[in-house]
Amino acid sequence: MNDSAHNTPSEQPKRTGMRALATAGDDGEFSVIAAIGGVRGVIESMLPGLLFVVMFICTSDLRMTVIASAALAVIQVVVRLVQRQSVMGALGGMIAVAICLFWAWKSGEARNYYMYGFITNAVYIVLLLISMAVRVPGLGFVIEFIRSLPTEHFKAWLNGWRTDKALYKAYAQITWLWIGLFALRLIVQVPLYLTNQVGWLGTTRLLMGIPFWALAIWISYLIVATPMHYHRLEEKKRKEAAEQ
Numbered sequence: 001m002n003d004s005a006h007n008t009p010s011e012q013p014k015r016t017g018m019r020a021l022a023t024a025g026d027d028g029e030f031s032v033i034a035a036i037g038g039v040r041g042v043i044e045s046m047l048p049g050l051l052f053v054v055m056f057i058c059t060s061d062l063r064m065t066v067i068a069s070a071a072l073a074v075i076q077v078v079v080r081l082v083q084r085q086s087v088m089g090a091l092g093g094m095i096a097v098a099i100c101l102f103w104a105w106k107s108g109e110a111r112n113y114y115m116y117g118f119i120t121n122a123v124y125i126v127l128l129l130i131s132m133a134v135r136v137p138g139l140g141f142v143i144e145f146i147r148s149l150p151t152e153h154f155k156a157w158l159n160g161w162r163t164d165k166a167l168y169k170a171y172a173q174i175t176w177l178w179i180g181l182f183a184l185r186l187i188v189q190v191p192l193y194l195t196n197q198v199g200w201l202g203t204t205r206l207l208m209g210i211p212f213w214a215l216a217i218w219i220s221y222l223i224v225a226t227p228m229h230y231h232r233l234e235e236k237k238r239k240e241a242a243e244q
Contacts, residue, residue: 020034035221042210046209050206051068052110053199062109066105073094073097118189118190128179136158138178140161140170160235166227166230167230174223185208
């Protein structure tokens with residue numbers, strides 16, 4: 001069984017995140033594991049955070065914890081470079097970890113390692129709520145943008161999927177789903193931050209990270225797969241009719 005650790009440079013990178021949803025109907029296949037970055041991607045994304053919380057609980061030494069977590073994030077990128085693997089995911093993760101570590105380091109409080117996550121979740125909630133208010137479901141916008149980049153006739157592209165009632169409804173549902181996910185993270189984790197329970201905060205952050213993301217992507221796929229399939233069939237028919 002092949003995984004990302006055995007890919008050659010000539011192989012196409014696996015589709016992850018929203019791109020996996022946007023292209024799910026192209027070949028009729030969808031893999032949650034691939035969508036969240038594969039087994040290696042999951043391990044790489046969780047390790048720095050896991051190391052941070054475990055080391056801090058065991059040592060209470062913020063300086064040592066920050067240095068060790070930063071070193072691990074850098075090593076992950078270097079290993080991918082040596083193996084001639086794609087480093088974009090690992091690099092993005094390293095940057096996010098660096099921001100979190102810097103915040104904790106400068107403030108002198110381990111709990112501030114998680115502040116960046118609170119801010120990003122809050123920003124996502126606000127943006128998605130605005131998208132629902134203007135009747136352009138944010139998840140639908142992202143998925144359709146990835147699926148068919150509107151290089152011209154933006155209004156026609158926008159109306160093309162918004163006027164498909166079944167597809168619009170599906171996109172609205174998954175947008176609310178993701179709003180709920182981001183909100184639940186804040187509801188659970190912010191009280192732990194305010195009471196300075198770093199151990200529990202780190203644990204819930206890990207549990208509500210990749211596992212929740214995987215579940216949300218899977219449910220999103222179940223909701224949008226059928227209306228997206230029929231929408232593409234209609235697009236194909238219209239295109240063929242226009243060419244005749």
